Amino acid sequence: MNVLLDHLADFREGFIGTVLLTLASGLVAMMLGVIIAGFRVSPVPPLRMFGTAWVTLFRNTPLTLLFLIAWFVVPVIFVPGLSPWMKALLALSFYTSAFVCEAVRSGINTVPLGQAEAARSLGMTFSQTLRLIVLPQATRTVIAPLSSIFIALTKNSAIAGAFSVTELFGVQKLLSDKGFPITWIFLWVALAYLVITFSISGLFRLLERRLGVAR
Amino acid sequence: MKYRTSASAAVLTALALALTACGGESGNAGDQPAGESTGANAPKLPTYAVATGVKIDSPTLKKAQQAGKLVIGAKNDQPFLGFEDTTGKRSGFDIEIARMVAADLGFKPDQIEFKTVDSNVRETTISKGEVDLYVGTYTINDERKKQVGFAGPYFKAGADLLIRKDEKGITGPDSLKGKTVCSIKGSTPLQEIKKPKYGAKTVELSKYSECVQQLLNNEVDAVTTDDAILKGYAAQRPTKLKVVGKPFTQEPYGVGMNKDDKALRDAVNDALEKHEKNGDYKKAYEATLGLSGSPYAEPPAVNRY
Numbered sequence: 329m330n331v332l333l334d335h336l337a338d339f340r341e342g343f344i345g346t347v348l349l350t351l352a353s354g355l356v357a358m359m360l361g362v363i364i365a366g367f368r369v370s371p372v373p374p375l376r377m378f379g380t381a382w383v384t385l386f387r388n389t390p391l392t393l394l395f396l397i398a399w400f401v402v403p404v405i406f407v408p409g410l411s412p413w414m415k416a417l418l419a420l421s422f423y424t425s426a427f428v429c430e431a432v433r434s435g436i437n438t439v440p441l442g443q444a445e446a447a448r449s450l451g452m453t454f455s456q457t458l459r460l461i462v463l464p465q466a467t468r469t470v471i472a473p474l475s476s477i478f479i480a481l482t483k484n485s486a487i488a489g490a491f492s493v494t495e496l497f498g499v500q501k502l503l504s505d506k507g508f509p510i511t512w513i514f515l516w517v518a519l520a521y522l523v524i525t526f527s528i529s530g531l532f533r534l535l536e537r538r539l540g541v542a543r
Numbered sequence: 544m545k546y547r548t549s550a551s552a553a554v555l556t557a558l559a560l561a562l563t564a565c566g567g568e569s570g571n572a573g574d575q576p577a578g579e580s581t582g583a584n585a586p587k588l589p590t591y592a593v594a595t596g597v598k599i600d601s602p603t604l605k606k607a608q609q610a611g612k613l614v615i616g617a618k619n620d621q622p623f624l625g626f627e628d629t630t631g632k633r634s635g636f637d638i639e640i641a642r643m644v645a646a647d648l649g650f651k652p653d654q655i656e657f658k659t660v661d662s663n664v665r666e667t668t669i670s671k672g673e674v675d676l677y678v679g680t681y682t683i684n685d686e687r688k689k690q691v692g693f694a695g696p697y698f699k700a701g702a703d704l705l706i707r708k709d710e711k712g713i714t715g716p717d718s719l720k721g722k723t724v725c726s727i728k729g730s731t732p733l734q735e736i737k738k739p740k741y742g743a744k745t746v747e748l749s750k751y752s753e754c755v756q757q758l759l760n761n762e763v764d765a766v767t768t769d770d771a772i773l774k775g776y777a778a779q780r781p782t783k784l785k786v787v788g789k790p791f792t793q794e795p796y797g798v799g800m801n802k803d804d805k806a807l808r809d810a811v812n813d814a815l816e817k818h819e820k821n822g823d824y825k826k827a828y829e830a831t832l833g834l835s836g837s838p839y840a841e842p843p844a845v846n847r848y
Binding site (some may be wrong): 510 | 667
């Protein structure tokens with residue numbers, strides 16, 4: 329108990345760090361994922377290939393390796409001098425976007441083909457069809473898998489702690505290095521993660537109820 | 544699309560290069576160390592006389608005697624200090640300290656079982672009894688004394704800075720304004736450098752080798768940790784890196800063990816004093832840390848609390 333009260337500032341900073349990083353990379357991953365999913369179901373072959381390559385690359389690369397690329401390759405080849413936080417955002421959101429894309433694509437596949445055909449016969453363009461007809465219907469199916477993805481993202485953000493970003497896992501390492509009782513530190517850090525993941529699953533349950541439509 | 548594939552290919556190639564480039568973690572990678580680590584006139588490691596019939600009223604030691612082996616926790620990634628090569632052979636100054644202490648407790652070199660223990664689980668590992676002793680750049684401090692017992696200090700280290708050879712702007716901790724300094728998450732020297740009076744930006748990674756790579760890539764301006772560790776890295780790449788040589792903290796290294804085992808603590812202190820007096824300590828230093836070009840200094844007096 330003491331270790332929490334004595335280092336409340338450290339824990340608070342770590343908690344805020346984890347929340348911010350999860351939120352930011354969740355948003356970016358969401359946008360990227362939906363765009364890439366659009367690519368993957370589009371009628372344009374190069375776009376489809378690009379989408380497939382993106383998913384294959386980022387879904388099958390270990391996240392730690394992506395962090396290493398962001399730290400040791402991106403500065404040398406692309407952009408030097410990114411802050412550690414930006415590097416973490418890059419690695420996390422690119423990695424998660426592949427999973428978001430696949431969840432969204434499977435949601436799109438649950439929408440009956442007749443819907444898209446009807447939209448086409450009304451003279452809608454591909455992007456109109458996707459935006460107005462298909463995606464709204466796909467959303468409901470996608471909510472459950474998305475919630476799992478964001479919970480995984482929360483826990484994955486711990487890797488950023490090993491790469492110079494202030495977050496919960498880093499606080500654990502810092503305090504246990506100083507020699508405070510490790511069991512208590514772990515307990516508090518685990519609880520903090522639980523608070524975040526429970527909030528996410530609660531939020532998505534709410535969404536599911538709001539958007540649930542009898543088929 | 545074409546451009547995309549070539550870009551990702553470039554990324555992968557570069558990554559492969561970067562990864563092989565930071566493969567220089569072995570004691571003699573890259574260019575030759577500054578010291579005469581090879582050749583006939585290289586300092587030889589001393590051998591330690593193994594004591595017989597050791598009787599000490601220590602529960603830890605009795606357990607180890609029954610098992611016929613002494614388990615010692617150590618580091619495996621610090622050249623010249625605590626290092627394990629690909630064949631599993633361990634070498635370095637801390638390893639020698641462990642061997643001379645074990646000899647006085649009655650254990651032959653083949654009766655020592657070394658176990659690699661990560662910094663942040665040292666206290667837990669020692670208090671749970673998973674290792675009997677711990678020797679690995681273990682700084683004695685009050686917070687740790689609440690959980691483990693320390694014999695020693697056997698070596699006085701201090702935080703220093705590792706910089707690129709052509710770096711003119713950094714002459715010590717006071718010249719770090721606006722510079723970026725890299726170290727391991729939670730290390731003591733970094734806590735010091737973080738103080739506002741230095742005005743430095745900090746980067747925290749999980750391995751020193753990663754920090755050294757960032758330094759070589761010009762992404763950071765300096766790496767900080769105990770000078771003993773930095774000298775090992777400077778010795779690996781004497782043409783590219785150097786140590787500033789202005790220590791700014793005190794890091795007395797001790798031998799960690801069970802907190803309440805006073806008999807064992809006294810025995811280890813006796814052993815350290817004996818080997819410091821009979822010259823083994825100096826010989827061990829010359830054949831390990833001394834190779835990196837850092838001069839020998841008299842060991843600190845042990846502190847029996």
